[in-house]
Amino acid sequence: MHFRDIILFSMQASTASRGRTILMLLAMAIGVSSVILLISLGDSARRYVIDQFASLGTNLLIVLPGRSETTGGPPPLLGETPRDLTLDDAIALTQSSVIRRVAPIVAGSAPVSVRQLEREMIILGSSAELLEVRRLSMNQGNFLPPGDLRRGENVCVIGSGGKQELFGNQKALGQWVRIGDRRFRVIGVLAQIGVSLGEDMSEVVIIPVAVAQSLFNTESLFRIVVEATSEDAIARAKEAVLSIIRSRHEGEDDITVITQDAVLATFNKIFKALTMTVGGIAAISLVVAGIMIMNIMLVAVSNRRAEIGLLKALGAPRHQIMGLFLTESALLSIAGAVLGFLLAYGTMELLAGFFPEYSLALALWSPFIAASLALGTGIVFGVMPAKRAAMLEPALALSRR
Numbered sequence: 001m002h003f004r005d006i007i008l009f010s011m012q013a014s015t016a017s018r019g020r021t022i023l024m025l026l027a028m029a030i031g032v033s034s035v036i037l038l039i040s041l042g043d044s045a046r047r048y049v050i051d052q053f054a055s056l057g058t059n060l061l062i063v064l065p066g067r068s069e070t071t072g073g074p075p076p077l078l079g080e081t082p083r084d085l086t087l088d089d090a091i092a093l094t095q096s097s098v099i100r101r102v103a104p105i106v107a108g109s110a111p112v113s114v115r116q117l118e119r120e121m122i123i124l125g126s127s128a129e130l131l132e133v134r135r136l137s138m139n140q141g142n143f144l145p146p147g148d149l150r151r152g153e154n155v156c157v158i159g160s161g162g163k164q165e166l167f168g169n170q171k172a173l174g175q176w177v178r179i180g181d182r183r184f185r186v187i188g189v190l191a192q193i194g195v196s197l198g199e200d201m202s203e204v205v206i207i208p209v210a211v212a213q214s215l216f217n218t219e220s221l222f223r224i225v226v227e228a229t230s231e232d233a234i235a236r237a238k239e240a241v242l243s244i245i246r247s248r249h250e251g252e253d254d255i256t257v258i259t260q261d262a263v264l265a266t267f268n269k270i271f272k273a274l275t276m277t278v279g280g281i282a283a284i285s286l287v288v289a290g291i292m293i294m295n296i297m298l299v300a301v302s303n304r305r306a307e308i309g310l311l312k313a314l315g316a317p318r319h320q321i322m323g324l325f326l327t328e329s330a331l332l333s334i335a336g337a338v339l340g341f342l343l344a345y346g347t348m349e350l351l352a353g354f355f356p357e358y359s360l361a362l363a364l365w366s367p368f369i370a371a372s373l374a375l376g377t378g379i380v381f382g383v384m385p386a387k388r389a390a391m392l393e394p395a396l397a398l399s400r401r
Contacts, residue, residue: 021332023292024289024292024293024332024336025332025335025336025339026336027288027289027292027293027336028286028289028293028332028333028335028336028337028339028340028374028377028378029336029337029339029340029343030289030340030343031283031286031288031289031336031340031374031377032286032336032337032339032340032341032343032344032370032371032373032374033340033341033343033344033347034286035279035283035286035340035366035369035370035373036340036341036344036362036363036366036367036370037344037347037348038275038278038279038281039275039278039279039363039366039369039370040344040348040360040361040362040363040366041278041360042271042274042275042278042279043271043275043363043366044358044359044360044361044363045271045274045358046268046271046272046275047359048358048359049271050268051359058227058231058260059100059227059228059229059230059231059233059234059237059260060133060225060226060227060228060259060260061225061226061227061228061234061237061238061241061257061258061259061260062223062224062225062226062257062258062260063085063093063223063224063225063226063241063245063255063256063257064085064223064255064256064257064258065084065085065220065221065223065254065255065256066254066255066256067253067254067255067256083249083252083254084219084220084221085104085220085221085223085224085245085255086219086220086221087104087149087150087209087210087213087219087221088248089221089224089244089245089248090102090104090149090221090224091149092244092245092248093224093226093240093241093244093245095244096237096240096241096244097229098228098229098233098236098237098240099226099227099228099229099237099240099241100227100228100229101129101132101133101226101227102127102129102224102225102226102227103126103127103129103130103133103134103224103225103226103227104125104126104127104149104209104221104224105124105125105126105130105209105221105222105223105224105225106124106125106126106209106212106213106216106218106221106222107122107123107124107125107222108122108123108125108212108215108216109121109122109123110123110179110180110215110216111178111179111180112162112166112177112178112179112205113177113178114166114167114175114176114177114178117165117166119165119166121162121203121204121205122203122204122205123179123204123205123206123207123212123215123216124204124205124206124207124212125206125207125208125209125210125211125212125213125215125216126144126206126208126209126212127144127146127149127208127209128143128144128145128146128147129227130143130144130206130225131143131144132227133225133227134225136190136191136193136201137190137191137193138157138188138189138190138191139160139189139190139191139192140172140173140188140189141157141173141186141187141188141189142187142188143157143188143206144157144187144206144207144208145187149208149209149210150210151208151210152207152208152209152210152211153208153211154182154183154184154185154207154211155184155185155186155187155207155208156177156179156184156185156186156187156205156206156207157186157187157188157189157190157205157206157207158172158177158186158188158189158190158204158205158206159189159190159201159202159203159204159205160189160190160191160192160202161192161202161203162202162203162204162205163189172186172189173186173187173188173189174186174187177205179205179207179215180215182211182215184205184207190202190204190206209221226241231261234259234260234261235259238257238259241255241257242255242257275363279366279369283373286370286373286374286377287377289336289374289377290377290378290380290381291381293329293332293333293377293378293381294381326379326383329378329379329381330375330378330379332378333374333375333377333378333379334371334374334375334378336374336378337367337370337371337374337375340370340374341367341370341371344362344366344367344370345362348360348361348362
């Protein structure tokens with residue numbers, strides 16, 4: 001038999017028993033769609049986290065007080081901080097040639113009120129550099145004015161959500177709000193950017209860092225966000241930060257510097273491993289589908305003994321009989337993979353419609369992996385029925401014994 005004849009014969013054999021074919025296609029389609037969906041969901045989660053970090057800005061380093069490694073001893077204790085990060089530390093970092101911008105941050109919460117309206121809001125104390133460092137944009141007015149970080153006016157920039165809750169449709173620019181026991185003039189309203197890494201910027205109020213230190217009665221900074229001059233300068237910027245702070249802290253390495261690319265690389269590895277893991281778990285459903293195909297085809301061998309006997313009586317060798325059954329199994333696997341892809345695509349489009357903020361989409365490489373697994377599963381589990389068919393004796397097969 002020619003290859004074309006084998007394909008046509010296998011297709012006719014597959015359509016001869018519609019119930020059997022539908023069951024095998026359904027099992028393979030569910031297995032393939034499970035693999036594609038779980039891989040794509042894992043890949044979408046990875047891209048979402050990376051996009052969230054990218055939206056914070058580029059070439060960033062985050063300087064935190066305290067060392068991340070342990071000091072040793074039973075049990076390990078987190079490294080103690082000899083001194084806090086201060087505003088003078090942040091100002092000293094601006095002297096480095098590989099650092100473009102420095103944004104010191106003081107964080108806290110306080111009641112914010114306008115006339116009879118009051119609510120608890122997150123207060124961020126920072127500088128004019130925060131606008132570019134965090135890639136924020138203004139909807140109305142201006143951001144914090146540049147100037148000496150040790151001084152600051154009682155002005156504030158509020159998020160779009162806070163503006164709507166406190167002022168409604170009324171004009172907010174130039175109005176006064178009370179934060180804690182102090183009055184601040186609104187000079188700007190941030191554009192809507194939504195939630196970024198769990199922090200809803202529409203619900204924050206930003207004030208000058210020196211004023212925030214006075215408001216919260218603290219000299220320490222929550223963290224310092226540093227922007228390197230370029231991607232290539234990130235490593236040098238990290239060394240510069242460590243060196244400058246070390247010289248200011250009496251030779252102590254008592255800070256932790258987290259680079260944005262290191263965080264992204266770590267998350268990338270974690271989500272890739274997670275994606276492969278859940279994809280492997282989903283592949284188990286393909287094994288179940290393969291076992292189902294094997295059982296159904298074993299029954300088919302019994303039902304098609306006369307057909308097999310006739311082929312062998314006409315001179316068909318064993319390898320050709322095996323080829324016929326394996327081709328039929330492969331065709332069913334490919335058809336099931338196509339149906340599984342369509343099912344996965346439709347499901348992903350439906351989920352993307354319900355959760356548009358997560359940018360859900362099929363991973364481009366997932367259909368190829370799923371199709372390969374489906375084809376391999378179909379062939380592997382089709383070997384036993386094919387061998388049984390090939391081993392039948394023509395006379396016994398024709399007599400249906």
